[in-house]
Amino acid sequence: MEGVRILEVAQFTFVPAAGAVLADWGADVIKVEHAEHGDAQRGLVRLLGLDAAGKGSSFFPIMEGPNRGKRSIGLALETPGARKVLEELIRTSDVFLTNFLPTARRKLGIEVEDVRAVNPDIIYVRGSGFGSRGPDADKGGYDSTAFWARGGSAAGVTPPASETMMRMPAGAYGDSMGGMTIASGIAAALYSRKVTGEPSLIDVSLLGVGAWATQFSVNLALLADGPLPVAQAPKHGSRTNPLVGAYRTSDDRWLELCMLQPGRYWPEFCRIAGREELVADERFDSTEKLMANAAEAAELVAGIIAGRPFEEWLELLGSGAGQWAAVQNAWEVGQDPALRATGMIASVVDAEGKDRELVANPVQFDETPVRLTRAPQFAEHTDDILRELGLSDDELIQLKIEGAVT
Template identity: 45%
Template sequence: MSRPLEGVRVVEVASWMFVPSGGSVLVDWGADVIKVENPAGGDPQRGLITSGLIPAGTVNFMVEQPNRGKRSVALNIAHPEGREALLKLVETADVFLTNYLEPVRRRLGIDNDAIRARNPSIVIARGTGQGPAGPDAERGGFDGASFWARGAVAAVFPPDAAGWPQGQPSPAFGDVMGGMALAGAIAAALLKRERTGEPSVIDVSLLATAMWQVSPLVVAAKLFGLTSLPRGDRRKNPNPGVGVFRTADDRYISLILLQSDRYWDDFAARLERPILVDDERFNTSEARSKNGPECIDIIDEAFAGRTLDEWKERLADFEGVWTPFQTLAELYDDPQVVANNYLPAMEDGAGNPVQLVASPAQFDEAPVEVERAPELGEHTELVLAELGIDWDEIAALKSRGAIL
């Protein structure tokens, strides 16, 4: 089965997680993504093991996850011959993908004008912290700052016990969302170019990604003066069929019965609480809204009487929406994750087995397949040879410090 971006070549001049994660989505969709790295160490995330942030002798998952399936070319683009090699590569590409700041790109001679001079039809895609305009357009940004803090995502989470804002719940929490947006924008720009002949310059910022992530509350903030997500007594929920309930073994179930009347009789039967149907305080959604605390107390008491495994069995064919709160480790055994191959297996360059997370989109119901991330400069000679550079010249470029 062919993938939608087969035949598309992407030159990625980017590091860390945000923009490279977008490149990994393009790989999953079939693109040939060539990652251009500095010969002196490459993407800084390669140094996480030597820095001690990731244990030695293990998989550098912060390299594997955003760089799987790419080809790595080590070019010193501060060297005139290294930059020329990059521009020759640009001539063969459909997309130029970068997170380099504009002043850096101008200094290196790889700004938009320089790229378009060598390939007028290329799509240029930039991942930025704060967007292409405004006083902070040329300032850098990581997701913990531009996305989480400035973009007000942290504002929808309660502060910690000491009143401090919460930190991000996961590494690269905003980066991977921004990367998905970049990949989608690139696909749209390629379609536009195919239909109109016009290439685009794309900008996706972490700030805009954050605002989109919490967009309902951003809109409500202006309308109603909200400064954070309202929080209150869960027993006062106007729909007792929506909420979180604790089981006998201190696990939690999320219940989402938005059309609660549709499922209520069956739900009450599975809870073995006929009072929820027989008592007029609870037998319609309107009545339950007026008597929410009492209704939730009954549901709480019922869920507390059985373990999560018992509830899984009891609710297995229930048509209403419910799900357990899972741990990260439990995802590996989730039957839906397994059936859809959302955690495809591979080995890294050292032969260590690892399962990576597939990007969310499947085409024609075909699971995403992944290959390992490249070693630094692993494909330098091969890619330069594809450009028509002969082996003597490749050796000379190495000797002059232009390539690895």
């Protein structure tokens, strides 16, 4: 995307994450931040009970993830001086990207018609909680509300008898998926503009991303014309397959098995586990019998896996052809050899010159790992961007005196 300029008037993670992906792909992404306060996410010091930044460092993962590779300019959009700067940025950009609510967009004069009055060819992108039309178009939302709760994921993972609702497994969980979704829409719109000459208006909502993530269940409910029955999953395995599901090892770690052809993989598993006699067991000696007696087989599998530690099972299962995975925590994901072999954990140098690492976006071109640069400090590139627009030093100073720019 070298040569493509993205103008981002957005904050938090949902929409800025799209800008980060586009920056990963080579676009010039200019992040417009409030001239005094900056992106509101810069003020989040704790998230999910954890410190959001390292002590004594400017490296702030909650900002680095969705903002790496960008340049930051501080603009007081409500001032006349900043308006001139904004319009020049619009005039020189291919994409205008925002997650401001309609009332704020109208107040600041950044609705689609305002932006297209300056640049008729610009692709205009709105990220929202609940969509740009309908009863909740003016309502704000976060991924915990629009994506996780209302989009069906929370209900899908919360057991019927639970006294608490299951929370998202990571901060900005739905936001990150939504950002990737927006980035793909922008790529398609750039292609469409090249082919047709017409710019697109793109809408992506967290609710829509949430419904897409749970589409299998939603589609079944639509087919059934009502809520799906609550299915009580067996303790081990599935109802017809002992080699599907989570099993606990002797040292209280978990393995996820997903061998969808039980008859094919049962002999291999029994051999790996040192229980070859189970292959000829009359309860399990055919695919039909194994499926019919899945509950008994699953109890045996649970006992077998509980008899050895996690690391031993990694080696044993790794010798077979069946599908399975270790249940990993965040640190283990960051060290995953498959991710590292493919460059999905990328190096980045922070503002103090220290080497850091971030998760790369999951799309890779030509087997070439992405090269990341750090997220900008607040309004770090204001002077550089203004000079690129042709402003003299005297004009730049005057804008600062007026409070139009940082």
